[in-house]
Amino acid sequence: MTRERLQSLSQKQLSTLSDKIGIDTDPEMDREALIDSILEALEEDRIEREQLNNLVVRVKEKKYDISQDEELDFSEFDEYVIPERYNETRIALLLRDPSWAYAYWEIKDTDRNKLKNGSVALRVHKVTPGKKEPDFFDIPVTLDDNSWYINLPDTNAEYFAEVVSTIFGGGKSLCRSNPVYSPKTEFDDSNGSSEMDKENLLLFSGMYDLAGASSFSRIPQRIISMLDNQYLQMKG
Amino acid sequence: MTRSRNKGYLNFVLHAHLPFVRHPEYERFLEENWLFEALSETYLPLLRVFEQLKADRIPFRLTLSISPTLASMLNDEFLQGRYVSHLKRLIELSEKELKRLKNDRQFKPLAKMYNELFSRNLHDFYEVYKKNILKGLRQLEKDGYLDIITTAATHSFLPLYQNYPAAIDAQIQTAVISHGRLFGKEPSGMWLPECGFFPGLERYLKSSNLNYFYSSAHGILFAEEKPKSGVYAPLDCGNGVLAFGRDNVMTNAVWSAEDGYPGDFAYREFYRDIGFDLPADYILEYIQPDGMRVNTGFKYYRITGKTEDKKAYIPEDAAEKAKEHAENFLYKIKNKIRKIAPLMDKPPYIAAPFDAELFGHWWFEGPIWIDQVLRMIAADEEKSIELVCPSDYLKKQKNHQKALPSFSSWGNKGYAEVWLDGTNDWIYRHTHKAIERMQELVIRFPNESGLKERVLNQAAREVMLAQASDWPFIMETGTTVPYAVRRVKEHLFNFTTIYDNLSRGNVNTEWLTKLEKKNNVFPDIDYRIFLRE
Numbered sequence: 001m002t003r004e005r006l007q008s009l010s011q012k013q014l015s016t017l018s019d020k021i022g023i024d025t026d027p028e029m030d031r032e033a034l035i036d037s038i039l040e041a042l043e044e045d046r047i048e049r050e051q052l053n054n055l056v057v058r059v060k061e062k063k064y065d066i067s068q069d070e071e072l073d074f075s076e077f078d079e080y081v082i083p084e085r086y087n088e089t090r091i092a093l094l095l096r097d098p099s100w101a102y103a104y105w106e107i108k109d110t111d112r113n114k115l116k117n118g119s120v121a122l123r124v125h126k127v128t129p130g131k132k133e134p135d136f137f138d139i140p141v142t143l144d145d146n147s148w149y150i151n152l153p154d155t156n157a158e159y160f161a162e163v164v165s166t167i168f169g170g171g172k173s174l175c176r177s178n179p180v181y182s183p184k185t186e187f188d189d190s191n192g193s194s195e196m197d198k199e200n201l202l203l204f205s206g207m208y209d210l211a212g213a214s215s216f217s218r219i220p221q222r223i224i225s226m227l228d229n230q231y232l233q234m235k236g
Numbered sequence: 237m238t239r240s241r242n243k244g245y246l247n248f249v250l251h252a253h254l255p256f257v258r259h260p261e262y263e264r265f266l267e268e269n270w271l272f273e274a275l276s277e278t279y280l281p282l283l284r285v286f287e288q289l290k291a292d293r294i295p296f297r298l299t300l301s302i303s304p305t306l307a308s309m310l311n312d313e314f315l316q317g318r319y320v321s322h323l324k325r326l327i328e329l330s331e332k333e334l335k336r337l338k339n340d341r342q343f344k345p346l347a348k349m350y351n352e353l354f355s356r357n358l359h360d361f362y363e364v365y366k367k368n369i370l371k372g373l374r375q376l377e378k379d380g381y382l383d384i385i386t387t388a389a390t391h392s393f394l395p396l397y398q399n400y401p402a403a404i405d406a407q408i409q410t411a412v413i414s415h416g417r418l419f420g421k422e423p424s425g426m427w428l429p430e431c432g433f434f435p436g437l438e439r440y441l442k443s444s445n446l447n448y449f450y451s452s453a454h455g456i457l458f459a460e461e462k463p464k465s466g467v468y469a470p471l472d473c474g475n476g477v478l479a480f481g482r483d484n485v486m487t488n489a490v491w492s493a494e495d496g497y498p499g500d501f502a503y504r505e506f507y508r509d510i511g512f513d514l515p516a517d518y519i520l521e522y523i524q525p526d527g528m529r530v531n532t533g534f535k536y537y538r539i540t541g542k543t544e545d546k547k548a549y550i551p552e553d554a555a556e557k558a559k560e561h562a563e564n565f566l567y568k569i570k571n572k573i574r575k576i577a578p579l580m581d582k583p584p585y586i587a588a589p590f591d592a593e594l595f596g597h598w599w600f601e602g603p604i605w606i607d608q609v610l611r612m613i614a615a616d617e618e619k620s621i622e623l624v625c626p627s628d629y630l631k632k633q634k635n636h637q638k639a640l641p642s643f644s645s646w647g648n649k650g651y652a653e654v655w656l657d658g659t660n661d662w663i664y665r666h667t668h669k670a671i672e673r674m675q676e677l678v679i680r681f682p683n684e685s686g687l688k689e690r691v692l693n694q695a696a697r698e699v700m701l702a703q704a705s706d707w708p709f710i711m712e713t714g715t716t717v718p719y720a721v722r723r724v725k726e727h728l729f730n731f732t733t734i735y736d737n738l739s740r741g742n743v744n745t746e747w748l749t750k751l752e753k754k755n756n757v758f759p760d761i762d763y764r765i766f767l768r769e
Contacts, residue, residue: 002512002529049714054648055491056591061713062506063254063593064706066269067530079722080729086669094396094664095643097651104665147661178399181435183642187462200579204466206453206483 001042006035014038021045085146091163093177098155098185103177104147105163111174112143119166120174124150127158127179138166156184241583244573245624246613247480248606249450249589251427252279253303253391255706255723256757260314266524267719269531271309272322275369276533278596279310280357281603283365283372286381289610296381296610297623300373300592301427303387304414305704307370308757311418316367323358329522329532330354333510336518342548346536349551354533374419383625386415387427389758392703393655395434395643396664402768403671404440406700409765410758412444417760424627425449427589429705430655431482431646438473438640448478448626450589455644456481464637468576468584470626472636479641480587480626486572487588489565490599497564498599501539502557504549506598508537535600558601562608566616573620582633583622659717660708663724670699670731671766677738678767691743692763694752695734699766701755702727730755 006014014034018025021041025034050058091105103122107115122141125134139148141163152159160179164171187201254274259265289296302310309315330351337344365372376382388394389410397403408426415423425448426441433455441449453467456479463471467481493499511523511532523530537546538554569586576584595602613621647654656664677692684692702724710720730751737743 004516005528008527046714052648053654053713054646055488055496056646057648057654057709057713058493059491059594059598060591060709061715062598063274063591064270064710064713064715065531066266066273067524067528067716078725080725082666082725082728082732086665092399092665092668094652094656096653096656097649100653102656102661104661106665147665181643183644184458187457201457201462201466203576203579204463204468205457206467206481206485 001039003035003039006038007031089163089175091161091175091177093159093161093180095180095182096149098182099152101150101152101159101161101180101182102147103150103161105175105177106146107143107163107174115143115165115167121164121166121171122148122150123162123164123171123173124152125160125162126153127160138164138171140166152182155182156186157182242574242577242618242620244569244577244584244586244621245629246569246621247585247587247624247626247629248298249301249427249587250282250298250592250595251301251303251387251589252306252592253301253387253429254306254309255391255704256305256308256701256755258309258312258315258754258756260754264525266528266530267716268315268318269322271306271315272319273531273533274593274597275319275361276323276326276354276357277600278593278603279369280360281596282592282606283369284356284360285603285607285610286376287372289607290376290379290381294611294614295623296614297383297625297628298381299383299385299625301385301387302373303391304389304411305391305757307414307418310370311368312756313367320358320362320367323354323361325522326354326533327351327358329519329534332518333534343536345551346549347534350534370418377419383424383627384415384419385425385427386411386423388429389414390700390704391429391706392700393429393432393645393652393705393708394437395432395645395652396655397668397671397703398434398436400668400671401440402675402766403699403703404437405443405768406696406765407703408440408444408446410700410761412446413760414758431455431589431644432652432705433479433641433645434643435640438475438477438479441477442475446477447630448480450587451479451481451641452644452646452650453482453484454650455479455641458642458644459639460642461637461639463639465580465584468580468586469582470585470629470636471641472638473640474638478626478630478636480585482589482646483586486565486568486586487590489568490588490590490605491594497561497605498594498602499539500557500561501541502550502553503539504535504554504600505537505539505546506535506600508535508546510534510536554601555604558604559608562605562612565605565609566612566621570616570618570620585624585629654712655705655708657712660711663702663708666724666728667699667702670702670728673735674699674731674763674766675768677735678764681738682764682767687743687745687748688738689763690752691734691738691748693761694748694755695731695738696761696763696766697755697758698727698731698734698751701757702731 018038023037023041085106087108088106089108089111091103094102096102120141120143121138123136123138125136127134158179158181161177163174165174254270257267257270330347333347334351337347361367373384377384388407392407394404412422426446428449431450431452433451456463456467456471459471467483470478470480472478489496509531511519512529516527522532536549538549540547595606613623644650674695681692707720707724711717
């Protein structure tokens with residue numbers, strides 16, 4: 001997005017754009033000032049996004065970067081229309097990382113009609129081996145919701161989700177998802193580890209620069225604290 | 237148990253990938269520049285490095301992964317022709333620049349540099365490789381310098397499709413078949429898109445005779461059993477497929493613009509391009525016809541940090557610096573081997589994977605650096621570093637620790653968050669539905685031939701093209717979002733149209749033929765790959 005490009009847009013387009021980005025604009029604001037605010041907001045967004053990106057992602061995005069961040073869509077109409085929903089009752093669960101899952105679901109019209117006066121919830125089950133009944137917790141949702149990011153309480157565990165109707169305080173299952181397995185985020189210490197083993201693992205992790213400065217800032221923070229907490233204080 | 241001498245294996249992995257972008261319906265199309273830029277700044281310069289090393293009889297060995305979509309585009313006559321036109325335009329621009337800068341002592345040498353670069357690229361592309369660089373790469377493989385492997389057919393982020401075995405099968409099998417056709421041999425291993433691994437994926441790799449893949453470090457470190465040698469020895473996933481772990485530290489020195497090599501002030505600044513700096517009426521023909529500013533590849537400045545006071549690029553200084561950085565890299569590797577080798581019962585295996593486009597496109601001097609590193613390793617008297625590929629290692633080392641790696645990737649925070657967040661999560665309910673419908677079609681039409689088979693094959697192509705991980709990646713990182721959104725919707729729309737038409741029993745031959753001609757990837761695809769027993 002360049003100043004030139006913004007200057008070629010109509011006042012109406014600029015206005016829509018600033019609404020989209022979420023800038024508060026004064027209707028009396030002149031064109032140049034508006035363009036300045038838009039550029040500033042986009043730049044802030046870009047910096048924030050880049051800071052959250054790791055090295056691989058930051059470099060990788062350069063191969064698509066032939067103009068300058070075309071993050072906004074000016075097209076007036078949708079050339080390719082895809083269905084908003086498929087009118088079936090189903091739910092799927094995707095694992096995002098060990099602590100987060102993403103659920104998407106749909107309730108078909110005939111089922112929705114039966115539910116009009118009731119409430120629905122997203123019921124998340126944690127499967128514990130050996131335990132007959134899984135533990136679960138409910139996330140109240142509305143009939144208009146169709147996706148959710150779920151914070152998983154524990155890692156190294158299996159989960160599945162259901163959409164339940166909670167009309168009578170219980171929970172009638174409307175559909176059930178596939179299971180997902182949240183991986184462990186600690187080293188397998190079942191055989192015990194000597195101090196030598198632990199030091200070796202740090203050396204062998206490929207995470208520490210043995211020739212000098214460490215690469216702490218580039219490693220997922222979760223992993224550093226795990227390596228440190230679980231084992232030892234890293235010198236220097 | 238024999239103590240290792242002070243020796244280690246180093247495996248450079250260059251992963252070259254671009255999504256399938258081909259727009260014959262337009263005279264010029266912006267996103268086709270992804271391919272042209274990569275050819276001009278990465279693939280052709282790297283080929284020159286390799287050819288020169290070969291001519292100088294310098295031994296080297298590295299792994300090159302080329303995605304099926306990229307290989308298809310490099311093999312496509314239409315896109316080859318477009319690249320030639322693109323180069324000719326840039327050579328013309330360089331001549332204009334030479335005129336404009338004829339009295340400028342500082343910048344004229346740079347205009348000359350670009351004139352030579354693009355002329356050289358045209359010569360190599362047209363005369364040497366006859367417009368198909370795959371020939372050059374195949375020869376280097378035959379000569380023993382490169383080991384060329386593949387990645388998923390349309391570079392799908394596989395963990396987000398693990399509930400669809402048929403889709404995973406289709407991505408892997410199509411890739412292997414495409415690779416065999418374009419490179420004349422089956423690939424020995426696979427680069428997983430974004431290192432995206434999920435437990436169970438090893439079974440699919442085994443069915444396609446793929447012996448290994450590369451994993452992010454924490455995929456190895458958090459394997460089902462603790463890896464005795466960390467990332468420095470591959471793990472056997474339990475079925476003979478090996479997972480090689482990435483060395484973060486070695487690779488970060490090369491990736492990082494902040495504390496690694498590419499950010500050095502001697503190097504060329506990526507962000508200052510005459511496509512943005514020069515007046516529109518001068519540069520118009522070389523940017524977008526509607527006046528939208530784009531990169532031309534003519535960058536005249538070196539990196540100077542956050543100041544507005546930009547300094548002219550000096551190629552000789554940059555080349556010297558690349559040499560210095562090559563020495564530094566060698567020092568780091570040897571130091572690492574010295575510390576680790578005595579603790580292991582076999583030489584450590586250091587895997588250093590990179591996106592190929594890092595070298596040359598993002599880090600302009602990257603190819604010089606690679607050249608210097610390879611020469612220094614060959615000349616090293618200590619001989620502590622041996623350049624290998626996984627197949628070489630597997631011939632020498634047989635016993636591997638059995639442990640299944642964990643779900644992992646090399647994206648932000650190491651899992652799926654780049655490809656599954658608020659900007660792109662909307663994709664998956666649709667691509668998953670399309671896969672289910674594709675499977676339904678295979679069951680309904682198990683044995684078609686002629687026109688119906690063509691339709692079903694095109695449906696399979698569209699389903700796969702919608703799954704490219706590039707689209708959610710672009711949406712998350714905000715580079716060319718409208719195009720990425722449009723691509724996902726377009727392929728889903730095409731697929732759904734075919735699905736609906738088949739359900740009604742009619743086929744629009746003219747529309748189908750147009751689509752086949754445009755999205756002409758995977759010519760020998762068989763829609764039945766979506767049938768999962």
